[in-house]
Amino acid sequence: MVKVCDQALSKLEAYGFGKDDIFAVHLALEEAFLNAVKHGNKMDSSKEVKIDYSVDLDKIEISMTDQGDGFEPSSVADPRYGEDLYKPGGRGLLLMNSYMDVVKFNEQGNSLYMVRYKEKPRLTKDKDQTEV
Amino acid sequence: MAEIKPKIGVQYSDNATIVSFTDEKILEERDIKALQDSIMSVVEQAERIKLILDFSNVRFLSSAVLGLLIRISKRIYEKDGQLKLCNINPKIFEIFKITRLTTTFDIYKDVESAVEDLS
Numbered sequence: 001m002v003k004v005c006d007q008a009l010s011k012l013e014a015y016g017f018g019k020d021d022i023f024a025v026h027l028a029l030e031e032a033f034l035n036a037v038k039h040g041n042k043m044d045s046s047k048e049v050k051i052d053y054s055v056d057l058d059k060i061e062i063s064m065t066d067q068g069d070g071f072e073p074s075s076v077a078d079p080r081y082g083e084d085l086y087k088p089g090g091r092g093l094l095l096m097n098s099y100m101d102v103v104k105f106n107e108q109g110n111s112l113y114m115v116r117y118k119e120k121p122r123l124t125k126d127k128d129q130t131e132v
Numbered sequence: 133m134a135e136i137k138p139k140i141g142v143q144y145s146d147n148a149t150i151v152s153f154t155d156e157k158i159l160e161e162r163d164i165k166a167l168q169d170s171i172m173s174v175v176e177q178a179e180r181i182k183l184i185l186d187f188s189n190v191r192f193l194s195s196a197v198l199g200l201l202i203r204i205s206k207r208i209y210e211k212d213g214q215l216k217l218c219n220i221n222p223k224i225f226e227i228f229k230i231t232r233l234t235t236t237f238d239i240y241k242d243v244e245s246a247v248e249d250l251s
């Protein structure tokens with residue numbers, strides 16, 4: 001995973017993605033992989049996690065598939081509220097959804113597709129500009 | 133013999149114990165386990181510990197580190213201690229904001245501000 005991650009992030013840099021994009025993709029990759037290994041493959045070292053990615057001028061697409069039984073993403077509790085705020089785990093999916101522009105699971109729930117679009121540079125607002 | 137790289141630095145001041153993370157990236161489960169063991173042993177050394185965690189060196193962490201912080205905070209509060217976090221860079225702070233852990237942890241700009249706010 002380290003090799004795939006380093007390769008993907010190097011490619012992002014080569015394609016002119018900024019530091020925020022690289023940080024975001026790195027975090028999403030790590031969280032997705034951890035989930036695939038821990039929750040998908042149930043820490044079974046005989047099971048694999050397959051990672052594919054492609055980078056072009058304006059986006060990175062990542063797919064990740066584990067060999068587990070899958071899960072229902074909507075069944076994961078929101079870790080930001082109530083008792084779940086104080087639980088040690090359960091934040092990976094939230095972070096993936098926050099940092100990637102697209103996060104989709106297949107029907108079974110053992111294969112993930114994520115996209116991050118290259119961040120557009122922020123325009124500096126001229127003090128004299130009137131807001132429309 | 134393989135060199136063991138320390139995961140934390142520990143400093144004792146008059147009224148606080150300051151633990152700094154030495155690694156830039158905190159990702160691997162074994163590293164997080166090692167951190168837990170080290171920090172918990174510091175916590176267990178004192179009753180009512182006033183612990184400040186200094187994130188100056190940290191550039192990247194996974195959500196598993198947030199879990200570690202929650203476990204540490206629970207133990208500290210069981211022992212009637214205090215926990216403060218400081219020197220968190222904007223990208224890492226964003227992770228705390230997204231997960232609403234800014235409402236759970238006391239986070240300060242630097243060690244001095246954290247120490248000043250200890251009761």
